[in-house]
Amino acid sequence: MIRGIRPLLRGSTYSGMLFASCGALASLPLLPFALLPVVAWPAAPYGVQIVLTLLVWAALIGVAGLARTTRRGLVPVARRLLGVALPDPVAVRRPASSPAGPSGADRWRTPLWLLLHVALGWTGALVGGVLVLAGLTLPGSWLGAEAGLSLFGWSVRAEGGWQNWVVALGCLLLAAMVCVAVTSALRWLAPRLLGPSSAERLALAAERELRLAERNRLAHELHDSIGHTLTATTIQAAVAGEVLSVDPVAARAALRSIEESARAALEDLDYVLGVLREEKAQTAATRTLADLPELLDRLRHAGAEVQPELSGELAQVQGTLSRAAYRILQEGLTNALRHGAGGPIEVRAAVAPDALELSVVNRTGTGTGMAAGAGPGAFPTSGHGLPGLAERVRLLHGEIEAGPDGPQHWRLAVRLPVRVSA
Template identity: 85%
Template sequence: MIRGIRPLLRGSTYSGVLFAYCGALASLPLLPFALLPVLAWRSAPYGVQVVLVLLIWAALIGVAGLARTTRRVLVVCARRLLRVPLPDPVAGRQPASSPGTAPTPAVPSGAGRWRTPLWLLLHVALGWTGALVGGVLIIAGLTLPGNRFRAEAGLSLFGWSVRVAGGWGSWVAGLGCLLLAAVVCAGVTTALRWSAPRLLGPSSAERLALAAERELRLAERNRLAHELHDSIGHTLTATTIQAAVAGEVLSADPVAARAALRSIEESARAALEDLDYVLGVLREEAAGTAPTRTLADLPELLDRLRHAGAVVEPELSGEWAQVQGTVSRAAYRILQEGLTNALRHGAGGPIEVRVAAASDGLELGVVNRTGAGTSTGRGPGAFPTSGHGLPGLAERVRLLHGEIEAGPDGPQHWRLAVRLPVRLSA
């Protein structure tokens, strides 16, 4: 009993009816156009004219439902007035949010286009039905109690007459009419709520597009997490070591100390650019152009390592500077992560960096000594790590269809070797 009355006491029930009435009123401007053929064919029987007007009117309403703007408006109104959780319509292919990312998938042309006109016709039909039936019941509910002291009360409308016993019977009948009007409102709202997700909600093609869009966004955030891990992790490692070196040589070699401080400044500035970009994307703001570090920036990266006191022995061969695009950016991040790990876990000594570009692939390598560390504290366990470095590298290489090997290379060395398929530009 209480559950049956509960919908009649909700405000959303009557906001849904208001939504239905608004749909009925919005269809009125199309009615004069539906009357034009009937005015030209006055000799037709009355019943045929009524049917013809209704069919043309329904056709015009359906055509109005084909507009994309109509569906967007209906979805927004259904969310607010019917309290139905509906996603925004998938409008089509959107541009990529950042360089190197895929655009939003497009919905096949014409997929589910009939669903919005059908829902609009149902919306208008329920609106007119609720307005007429509910209006009659409300008029009856307000009129019948006025005949309280008469022997008989009645109501006539459109040729129909209803007679009830006078006195308190008219009050009971009036209250019953108002209650039925509320039930009609609840029925109209329930029908709209039931049909809205099925006809206004995403179709099968749109659900696939939304799932693909969520997958792309997740992949983009994972990529940003990798970028942020590589950039910030390298910067913090390098600046920590550079600060230690600057503190040790500040009195004995001020020139070297100033060079280390300049390197800290440059590393921090580059990391801030990466951080600003990533935070802008995560906030879904209009972030600027993504900072792109490529193999062309490798000499600068090696210089920062030297300022940190590391001995770097680069071996660069082939036309590695001609590597472009995603492979060049990924190669830079791979080397950056490998060198960061060498600084964190290495035991001093030279760090060998190898970049070899050939016509069939790009080979990258980082080799460093392992051991208990040195007096400067740069050894295994000197820096806390998240444990995501090598898995992130493996994922990055896998996405580029490359090969990766990481592990001990003899008793005192650690080796990272990566091979990426690449096509050199002419």
């Protein structure tokens, strides 16, 4: 019982009826054009004139629904007044060979919605209006005279008494139920006719996939950049503390390296946070293989012994691949600092005609062994480094190998397909 009355007490029921009535009123400017065939054929029987007018009126309403702007305007209003979850229409990218705009049944969804919207609006407005008018008219006692209602040859007279009040309340209740019925029908129709079409659902899914891929890429960028910076600065700070009293020049060099590493990490962090906030970041994180010498210099300032082997035209590697290669080497060097046992770190980047080959080789161990305080357990990890590298390489259609290289070394090797610029 209470569940049946609840829709009558909701404001959304009557806002939905308002939406239906607005659709009915919006169709009125088309009515004069629908009367033109009747004006041109005045001798037609009265019934034929009514049917002809309604058919032409419905055709004009359907034509209005073919405009793209019609649906774009209807969706936010329906979402607001009907309280249904309707995503905004999205632009569907189609091949140049296919016709623009929706095809098949999708083309007629908005015209059909308009026709049903207008039909429900007029039905609800007329039936509900008559019931409300009857509910206000039947209790004639408060009018001070006998009251009645006449409409289209149908009349009701109020002769007084409590029966009239009961009938009046029944009319008002029926009017409210008409609002519930009209609103419920529109809510049921809206997702099916105004909701996304099959092509739009595919476009929305593709857009969500792109957003997830971009956020995943940003997570990798942040992990590589911040993880490397924290590892390097920890080692540099330990080096500076060790040599501060005996070699101030080396200590100052380590502190400068900490400053440069922190500044680079802050730039990357600002870019990532700007994208996550959907704001336009001031600077873009565009570190490529051209920045590799700077990365190696920072490692040397941290006390690492780096032995680079760079061959080929690294500057000609295309931007996306170059940025990914930089991050791969950065992650490999970070792992070497965290888990290596000291000694030289061999870094190789070679551009072949069809591939870019990257490798990092270091001695195995449980700590860096480069400075006091940077030994085993100094660098807790999340365990996402190698899986993240593998995923990055997979997205670039490359190959990755990571594992022991002899009894005392660890080797990370990556091969990426490459096209050099002309």
